[in-house]
Amino acid sequence: MGLEARQAALRTLDGVLREKRMLAHLPGDTRLSPADQARAARLASLVLRHLGPLDACIAPYLDRKPPLPALMILRLAAAELLVAGEDAHGVVDSAVTLAKRGKGTARMAGMVNAVLRKLAVEGPDRFAHEAPQRLPGWIAGPVKKRWGAETLRAIEAAHLPLPPIDLTLKPGAAPDLPGATRLPTGSLRLPAGTQVTALPGYDTGAFWVQDAAAALPVRLLGDVAGLRVLDLCAAPGGKTLQLSALGADVTALDLSPSRMARVEQNLARTGLSATRVTGDALDHDAPAYDAILLDAPCTATGTIRRHPDLPHVKPWTEVEPLTRLQMQLIDHALGLLKPGGRLVFCTCSLLPVEGEFQVTAALKRHEGLRVIPADAPALGGDSAWHSPEGGLRLRPDLWPDLGGIDGFYMACLTRP
């Protein structure tokens, strides 16, 4: 890997770890070739997935914590040495050159050289004995309380490998995708790193990227053909596409104009249709719908394997306002639902407070509201996914032999 890609990876790490910005919100470096941009992104993500263990391996060689820019160079090189198993000579040389180039790090080039030479020899054994990167307490605490320490460790381990890419196929489409496997729930799974836009069928809209877990809430809603369905919090539109492809008359609503533009692009690429509304779900008023899908904004802690920056950036203080908004959205959505209609509430969160607890609390607030118990095997899933109140709980430690699945919660409610 060239120096420019490594330098770009350092800028990315600075954006995430110091500026606390999500990777998706950082500007790409257009001076780099697409291949170097991809290399830089892979390297930065490797550091973020293993930051704690990498720091633990570096620490014994430091007299005192170096300034952040020098520490970042050490972390980058440590990830290349210990996780990627790159050749030590090239990695140490590049790290020393990066240190010499940096204004604040030039005088630390000797230290970088000395630390990395030792790390190259002793680090692999030390790294092999380190536990996987721990989740921050605000995620680990509730997960451990609900599912136990063993499951917490299994989830942390499941966050380490690059996740595979899942596709939802448009009904009737059968693109020839070498290397794809069909999952029990019907999604197609491709190896991590597959360039989706280059696949046959992408331009003609035969499929869209959607984790296997994210494809289930629409299926939990049951038969939607011919029904008026509201997709509340719809962008970028994965579930809108599913609903439209299944023959629903869909209204897709989202607060964010830029994210709604992506819904529009996705509908155009796939040749599907939906009425689009940009606005606050809490202000939406319309004749009652037959069915509603509420994919509520949440901490997204179920998607850490796809977003290793998330635990480094998201503050725990987001949990309380998000759960309050989820509660308001459930109440508002129920008011927009026909008697006897179905509402699927879902979040891509690992926190019960954004899933199981929301549904239990909604049942207490609304007389006559009930859960239509999920039937996981009928969806190609496992009965172990059933949660006590009738929903489905998915976690990244499930399907270990198939490559895991995002964390998700979903339940189908019906009102009198």
Ligand SMILES: C[S@@+](CC[C@H](N)C(=O)[O-])C[C@H]1O[C@@H](n2cnc3c(N)ncnc32)[C@H](O)[C@@H]1O
């Ligand atoms: C989990 S994402 C939705 C993903 C989408 N359902 C899909 O399958 O592609 C949550 C969405 O909620 C939107 N959102 C947040 N607050 C909202 C509000 N008050 N009203 C409407 N949309 C909101 C965000 O802009 C974001 O796009």
